[in-house]
Amino acid sequence: MKNQIKFKTILMITFLLGLVMESKSQVTVKIGTQKWTTKNLEVTKYRNGDEIPYVEDATEWAKLTTGAWCYYQNKTSNGTIYGKLYNLFAVMDKRGLAPQGFHIPTDAEWTILSDFLGGTDIAGGKLKEKGIVHWKSPNTGATNSSGFTAVPGGYRYSGGNFGFLGNYAMFWSSSEGGSKILGWNRFLYSNDTVIGRFDDFERSGMSVRCVAD
Numbered sequence: 001m002k003n004q005i006k007f008k009t010i011l012m013i014t015f016l017l018g019l020v021m022e023s024k025s026q027v028t029v030k031i032g033t034q035k036w037t038t039k040n041l042e043v044t045k046y047r048n049g050d051e052i053p054y055v056e057d058a059t060e061w062a063k064l065t066t067g068a069w070c071y072y073q074n075k076t077s078n079g080t081i082y083g084k085l086y087n088l089f090a091v092m093d094k095r096g097l098a099p100q101g102f103h104i105p106t107d108a109e110w111t112i113l114s115d116f117l118g119g120t121d122i123a124g125g126k127l128k129e130k131g132i133v134h135w136k137s138p139n140t141g142a143t144n145s146s147g148f149t150a151v152p153g154g155y156r157y158s159g160g161n162f163g164f165l166g167n168y169a170m171f172w173s174s175s176e177g178g179s180k181i182l183g184w185n186r187f188l189y190s191n192d193t194v195i196g197r198f199d200d201f202e203r204s205g206m207s208v209r210c211v212a213d
Contacts, residue, residue: 026099028212029147032116034109035212037102038149040083044069047096052086058160064203067093072154073162081134082153082165085205088183091172092202102210107175107184107197109211114186114195117146125193128169136166141193148209150188156205166190170206 028035045051046067055061055068067090072078090097091104098104105113117123125141127148132139134151144150154165164170169188177184177199185206187196200206 026102026210029149031113031146031148034113034116036105036113036148037210038147040151040153041086041097041208041210042079042083043097043099044084046093047098047100050095052090052097061087061156061160061205062158062203064089067091067097070156070205072156072165078153078165082151083207085153085156086172086208087156087205088172088200088202091174091183091208097208098210102212104172104174104208105211107173110171110173110184110186110195110197117195120195120197122193124188124195127195128188134166136190139190152188152190153207158201158203171209172206 027038029038043052044054053068055064055070056074061068061070064087067087069084069086069090072082072085086097114120114123117126122141125143126146127150128139128142128144129135129149129151130142130144135142136152150169152164152166152169154162155168155170156162167190171186173184173186175184176182181202182199183202184197184199187198189196
């Protein structure tokens with residue numbers, strides 16, 4: 001009995017240490033009053049340790065009613081550069097997608113960011129990684145003066161297909177859109193300096209950035 005209790009205690013301590021290490025491993029940049037992560041999210045577990053399913057098959061993805069993630073075109077090499085794409089179910093899951101000490105930004109928090117960087121017409125250029133190593137030409141107005149270093153991780157349609165790698169960086173917020181099956185997001189485009197906003201379906205797959213609590 002004592003050995004069982006000791007084993008469970010060790011497991012709990014190991015789990016908590018893992019959460020602490022994951023939190024500390026997040027590289028951040030301060031932009032105005034906010035502290036943002038500088039890379040797209042890559043977690044495979046919710047904050048409580050439950051696994052987030054990895055779903056490759058397009059038909060299965062299109063039928064999801066719970067959280068899932070994937071690599072763009074199911075290639076791990078894309079994950080190394082662009083992180084993972086998550087559906088809105090994962091973003092909204094009460095178990096917590098963001099690491100300890102962070103949360104998925106609300107629609108209002110994205111607005112605070114874009115306002116601080118000069119508004120929706122020019123903020124995108126200050127958020128995008130410079131050059132055309134990852135962004136497709138011309139990557140208009142990209143300065144990355146904010147240090148946010150947005151990379152164009154593309155998009156997974158609610159039907160399971162992929163698109164826009166190199167052209168768009170698309171990020172979920174944690175705010176519901178015009179209906180309960182929609183969520184607000186922000187996007188950056190290779191051909192302008194705008195930070196756009198629209199609401200999209202819960203089965204769509206997008207990148208995720210986190211902001212410190």
